[in-house]
Amino acid sequence: MKKNSKLTSKDEKELISKLINGDQSAFEFIVNEYHNLMLSVSRAIVGEAFADEVVQDAWISAIKALPKFEGRSKLKTWLLHIVSNGAKSRVRRENRSVSLDQGWESVSADKFDNTGHRFDDVLTWDETTPEDLLANDQLQAVIETSFQQLPSLQRAALTMYDMEGIKMDEVCNILDISASNARVLLHRARTTLHQCIEKFQDAE
Amino acid sequence: MSECKDIAEEASNYIEGNLPLSKRLGLFFHLVWCKCCRNYLQQIRSTISTISVIRPRENDNTDTDDLAKKLRALSQQDSSD
Numbered sequence: 001m002k003k004n005s006k007l008t009s010k011d012e013k014e015l016i017s018k019l020i021n022g023d024q025s026a027f028e029f030i031v032n033e034y035h036n037l038m039l040s041v042s043r044a045i046v047g048e049a050f051a052d053e054v055v056q057d058a059w060i061s062a063i064k065a066l067p068k069f070e071g072r073s074k075l076k077t078w079l080l081h082i083v084s085n086g087a088k089s090r091v092r093r094e095n096r097s098v099s100l101d102q103g104w105e106s107v108s109a110d111k112f113d114n115t116g117h118r119f120d121d122v123l124t125w126d127e128t129t130p131e132d133l134l135a136n137d138q139l140q141a142v143i144e145t146s147f148q149q150l151p152s153l154q155r156a157a158l159t160m161y162d163m164e165g166i167k168m169d170e171v172c173n174i175l176d177i178s179a180s181n182a183r184v185l186l187h188r189a190r191t192t193l194h195q196c197i198e199k200f201q202d203a204e
Numbered sequence: 205m206s207e208c209k210d211i212a213e214e215a216s217n218y219i220e221g222n223l224p225l226s227k228r229l230g231l232f233f234h235l236v237w238c239k240c241c242r243n244y245l246q247q248i249r250s251t252i253s254t255i256s257v258i259r260p261r262e263n264d265n266t267d268t269d270d271l272a273k274k275l276r277a278l279s280q281q282d283s284s285d
Contacts (some may be wrong), residue, residue: 022280027272035268036261043262052266059271063279067218105210116207122240125247134256140258147260155262162252187216194251 012075019169020067034076035059037159038083044175045087054090058083077170084174106172107191125201137202146196154189157182162190206234211241215248 007015018026038058042051062082069078111118125133133139147155156175160166161182166174172182211231217223218231235241 019279021229022276024272024276027279028269028277031268031272031275035266035271036264038262039266040262059275060278063275064282066279107209112207112209116209118208118240120240122243122247124243125250131257133250134257143254143258144260147255148263157257159262162255183220183222187213188250190216190251190255191212193255197251197254198247198263 007075009071012071016066016069016071016075030075030079031059034079037076037164038079040152040156041080041083043152044085045084046090047152050090051087054087055083058086061086076164077166077174080166080174084176088176092131109177119166126199133197134191139197142196142200143193146193150189150192153177154185154192157185158189158193161186206230208238208241208244209239211235211244215245218245219249219252258280 015029019030027177035055038055039051042058046054058079062079065082069075073081102141111120113119147158150158155174157171160171160174161168168179168182172179175182177185206227211218213233214223214227214231218228221228222232234246
């Protein structure tokens with residue numbers, strides 16, 4: 001089974017058929033492939049306290065509904081909609097609003113003069129390709145830690161859009177947020193991780 | 205006239221092409237003469253590529269093998285009902 005999220009529809013049909021036939025390796029595959037992503041969406045919508053429970057319920061619903069899965073969407077998107085619906089039901093009674101962290105700055109205000117121009121030069125990074133950056137184990141650990149400290153909505157938006165290649169309108173549907181909010185979340189997440197790489201580069 | 209601060213705030217939207225033409229042109233002309241902002245934009249692009257390669261994950265202590273076994277057992281139980 002391919003070890004990445006880009007399964008073709010043929011791969012998916014094969015995977016679903018194996019799941020329906022009770023193939024243990026197929027179950028291990030989908031859990032390893034999608035559980036963390038489902039947890040990210042669940043945490044973003046319902047918060048840390050109920051996230052695990054919502055994902056567990058989503059898995060049960062998905063497994064029961066699997067024989068009826070018609071393949072009109074990708075398996076990944078289908079699973080994310082199940083977890084998203086479960087999480088939304090869970091919070092329906094609460095007055096949840098998307099927190100966009102008022103006062104957040106993409107770059108600290110003290111980096112600009114009163115005309116909005118930068119005081120300092122921005123230099124090119126020594127390690128410019130992802131492969132160069134990844135060759136540095138310490139930096140990789142710094143990025144992972146910084147990612148885990150992002151607010152859950154930012155993590156979910158970043159994971160779905162930048163890592164999983166899910167389209168923006170799907171991301172908005174799954175997280176139940178507007179496109180402008182999703183873009184703000186995405187930019188904030190990217191900027192925070194950029195700052196963590198920048199700090200690391202400056203310290204090197 | 206766009207400023208460095210505008211580039212910092214709109215970098216993602218500029219990269220994704222999510223801006224009205226007038227705003228996009230304003231940022232484009234700023235980028236033509238401001239090397240700092242060109243470097244900044246390049247750094248944001250590198251950050252996006254790096255994230256998509258490194259794929260950081262949620263903190264999670266789930267025993268995935270055990271979960272897979274339980275889900276398989278559930279599916280078998282459902283199919284025999």
